[in-house]
Amino acid sequence: MDLQPLALPATAGDWLPWTDARVEQGVAAAEAGLADLRAAAPGDPVALTRWNDVEVALSQVLSLVSLLGAVHPDGAVREAAESHDLATRRLATDVYLDAEVHARLAALDADALDAPARRVLADALRAFRRSGVDRDDATRERVRELDRRAQELGQSFSRAIREGRxxxxxxxxxxxxxxxxxxxxxxxxxxxxxxxxxxxxxxxxxxxxxxxxxxxxxxxxxxHNVAWPENDAVLAELLTTRRERATLLGHADWPSYDAELKMIGEGDRIPEFVDRVAEAADAPGRRDLADLLEVARAAGEDVVDFSSWRHHLETLRRERFDVDTQEVRRYLDAGKVRAGLLEVTGRLFGLRYEPVDAPTWHPEVTSHDVHLEDGTLLGRVHLDLHPRPDKYHHAAQFSLVPGVRDRLLPEGVLVCNFSRGLMELDHVVTLFHEFGHLLHHVLAGRHDWVRFSGVSTEWDFVEAPSQLLEEWAWDAGVLASFATDEHGTPIPSELVGRMRAAQELGTALLARTQTAYAAISYAFHQECPPDLTARLRELMARYSLVELVTDTHFHAGFGHLEGYTSAYYTYLWSKVIAQDLFSAFDADDLFAPEVARRYRDTVLAAGGSRDAADLVEDFLGRPYDDRAFSAWLDHRGEDHL
Known part of the structure; x- marks a missing residue:
């Protein structure tokens, strides 16, 4: 079937009515699917097909309005998108509390279904149970109220950060x-x-x-005061709302409820994992801290905090490895980096990117159709890479269209805030990271069931493919293919070696900072502390070796508390897997086609069709372990010198 990308409005004035119409069509399609599902005879497998129709329709709407609310330059469109987002999520809440819909699915004979359909059914029935469909009327109504309030609060929290420039x-x-x-x-x-x-x-x-x-x-x-003080009260209520929902449904707390869907399985395993990583990073992290304190004192400062660690680390890297990021920047023109990213990932995964001159929400957005080497169109990607007022502040991949075989061509969007001129190397690495999500979205966009589409795998794993792709941004040969100065001279491999060694200095120190963020994410949801700032400072003092700046309120702008909730630990969990995945590649030939294509087809293209641990085991030929991660954590780069 010849699928076509979504036709976006050609003029600014068309966006608002177009968005309203798309949402209306999607909601109507979802309601029609629900009507057909309810009309199905008990036990008729068509009920599962109709359930897929409902999920396809809702996914299309939610993908669109989530993106537009984060990136569209017109405030009226953003406001409409947020309104549609809330209304559609309320509809989804109602669906999962619908006893009749649940009964039609529960009546299906799982043994009569093929393996993918059984997985979809099991996932759906679990989602209904987790929504409280089997509870009494009063409980279901309270869950409905809590869901709606949490959605409102989450949206307010994110908006305050996005518009809090x-x-x-x-x-x-x-x-x-x-x-x-x-x-x-x-x-x-x-x-x-x-x-x-x-x-x-x-x-x-x-x-x-x-x-x-x-x-x-x-x-x-x-x-570190973005969205303060307004988000303090919003976050406090969001935490208690989530906790009440979790306990109402029989869980000890929100992390226990949330972890049920994760690889980690149980909420109380989160602090155990975080503490293990913190302990492993402690000795090398304190060595890093001692080095930075020495640099700080030489500059007349007596503390390493969030205003100074980057500067002191830059100084140390320059002194120890003769690396000056200003020297490195002159090789990293934003346009060349973007072109290089496409060339590198195309060569690695057997893809071809075709530039598309099509309307988008902003003139700086560039679009490409993604083809396999045989010409098969896989999907379309959009790159929205530079800052502007009221745009999402960080770096993330958004879905525009979920991919479904013979129904929808997947489209994904990179939303970043990078320089339009020369880039920092850290930002180049971030660009590769986020593009890993985009590839995952497009490559896993040819399943019959939308439940398997794109990055819809366990959240503990979802960062691993992106963290893996970062390694290509550090390879001398890869960088030389696009990192050139104004005269066209490629970045010297010797400089890249020093950069890599310099970058590895501070690895454990920054890992300790990540454990602090993970601990905040968990403890805030597990405890719902009455004074968020005080608890923030206690947790940072325990886990982070870098001190907070006085009179700051990092949690108010910590956007991951909305989307990741109590599961920020997943960045570290995914890093364990990513380092193990990378061990399968030949460091001397990162473009070796056999392993790259096997990874593409075994892990990325599979999407959520199987458990992530099974996909990784199939690729590696064994269960994943933490040996490569442990070596990375304590590596200080001496072998690059």
Whole structure:
């Protein structure tokens, strides 16, 4: 079947009515599917097909409005998208509390279904149970109320972060050490000050390069107070709402409820895992901290905190490995990096990207159709890579259209906030990471059941393919293919070796920071502490070796608390798997086709059709383990010198 990409509006004024119409069509399709499902005779397998129709329709609507609410430049469209998002999620809540729909699915004979259909049925029945469909009327009604309130609160929390852009004014003289292109883009006002926004391309160069500690501290304080104080009360209510829902359905707390769907299985295993990683990273992390404290004291500072660690680490890397990120940046033109990313992933996975001149929501968005080597059209990707007002602040992959065999061509979107000129190497790595999600979405877009489409696998695993792809952004040969200076000279392999060694300095220190974030994610949901700021500081003091800046409230802008809830630990869990996956590749030939294509077909294309642990075991030929992760954690790069 010749599937076509979604035709987006050609003019700005068309977006609002088009969005309304798409949502209306999708909701109507879902309701029609529900009517057909209810009309099916008990035990008729057509009920499962109709259930798939419902999920396809709802997935299309939710993908669209989630994206538009995060990226569309027109506030009216964003507002409409958020309204549609809430209404559609309420419909989904009602569906999962519908006893008649549940009864039709529960009446099916699982043994009479093929393996994929059995998996879909089991997943659906579990989702109904977790929604409380089998509870009494009063409980079901309270669950409905809690779901709706949690959806409203989650949306408010994310909106406050997205629209919470703030600025800091600092003396121009304090920024003299910043890159020339950054300074040119930030001229001083008549009063001799420069405005620094909380957009990443503004803030991170200041925190990395400015020698003036007061300027860094002022910028960091603004950055870590985004959405404060408004999000403090929102988050507190969101936490208690989630906890009540979980306990109402018989779970000890929210993490226990949420972990049921994860590889980890049980909520109380989360702090055990986090503590194991923290312990493993402690000794090497403290060695890193001692090195940074030495650098800090030489600069007249006596603490390593969130305003200073990047700068001191940059200084240490420059002194120890002769790596200056400003030197590296001149090889990382944003346009060349984007083209290189497509060339690298195309070569690696046997793909061809065809540029598409089609309307999108913003002129800076670029689009490509993705083909297999034999010409088969797999899907379309959109790259929205640069900051603008009221856009989602971080880096993430969004679904625009879920892929379903012979029904829907998958479309995914990268939403990032990178420089339009020269990029930081960390941002190049992040771009590769997020593109890993995009490939997962497109390559796993040819299943009959939308439940298996794209990245719909266990959340513990979903970051692993992206973390794996980061390794290609660190390879000298890969970088040389697109990282060239203004004269076209490729980045020297010797410099890449020093960069890699320098990057590995601080690995354990930053892993400890990740354990702090994971502990916050878990403890906030498990405890619902009355004073979030106080508990934040206690957890950071226990897990992070880097101190918080005074008078900051990181949790108010910690967007993962909305989407990841208590499961931020999954970044670390996925890293364990990613390091093991990478061990199957030949470090001297990262483009070896046999292993790359086997990984593509065995792991990525499978989507959620099987348990992630089974997919990884099929690829590796054994169950995954943490040996490669442990080696990575304590590696300080000496073999690159």
């Amino acid at each position: 703030r600025t800091t004014r600092v003396p121009a003289a304090s920024l003299a050490d910043l890159p020339a292109d950054w300074l040119a883009a930030h001229p001083a006002d008549a009063d001799g000050t420069v405005e620094v926004s909380t957009d990443y391309p503004d803030t991170l160069p200041v925190l990395t390069h400015a020698r003036d500690a007061e300027a860094r501290r002022a910028v960091a304080r603004t950055m």
